[in-house]
Amino acid sequence: MVTQKEFGHLWELLSEIPDPEIPVINLVELGVIRHIEEKPDQDKIIVTITPTYTGCPAKKLFQDLILEKLASKGYHNVEIISQLFPVWSTDWLTDETKEKLLKEGISPPTIGDKIVQCPKCKSTDTKMVSAFGSTPCQSLYTCNICSEPFNYFKCY
Numbered sequence: 683m684v685t686q687k688e689f690g691h692l693w694e695l696l697s698e699i700p701d702p703e704i705p706v707i708n709l710v711e712l713g714v715i716r717h718i719e720e721k722p723d724q725d726k727i728i729v730t731i732t733p734t735y736t737g738c739p740a741k742k743l744f745q746d747l748i749l750e751k752l753a754s755k756g757y758h759n760v761e762i763i764s765q766l767f768p769v770w771s772t773d774w775l776t777d778e779t780k781e782k783l784l785k786e787g788i789s790p791p792t793i794g795d796k797i798v799q800c801p802k803c804k805s806t807d808t809k810m811v812s813a814f815g816s817t818p819c820q821s822l823y824t825c826n827i828c829s830e831p832f833n834y835f836k837c838y
């Protein structure tokens with residue numbers, strides 16, 4: 683990622699923001715922050731974000747957290763662009779991030795969004811209990827093998 687090298691300090695700053703729903707990972711790890719552009723001539727920063735799913739109510743919260751974080755370092759002229767395409771994808775999560783989610787008992791989205799893996803025993807023999815889990819962006823599942831209830835992180 684070229685932008686990550688160019689504006690390393692800003693990426694570092696924004697990676698201090700924990701995901702409001704899953705605090706063990708930050709907004710950069712989550713892949714919500716797509717692009718950071720600095721316009722020194724206008725003394726302005728443009729941040730492009732992609733919400734994890736289109737109906738995600740945390741979108742407004744993401745924006746507020748980013749503005750607040752940048753303002754704390756003296757960046758007040760910030761524009762946030764919400765980019766819905768390409769849609770957020772599980773491919774944007776690193777293996778390390780997926781591991782962190784599993785440790786929290788959250789099954790990260792799998793490719794195709796159809797196979798849901800139990801974070802405890804790794805079985806894919808699972809069933810949905812409720813479309814909405816502890817947050818609207820998660821669904822509640824249970825494992826048919828070890829009976830572990832867990833949250834599945836929805837991916838659209």
Ligand SMILES: [Zn+2]
Nearest residue numbers: 800803825828
């Ligand atoms: Zn299990």
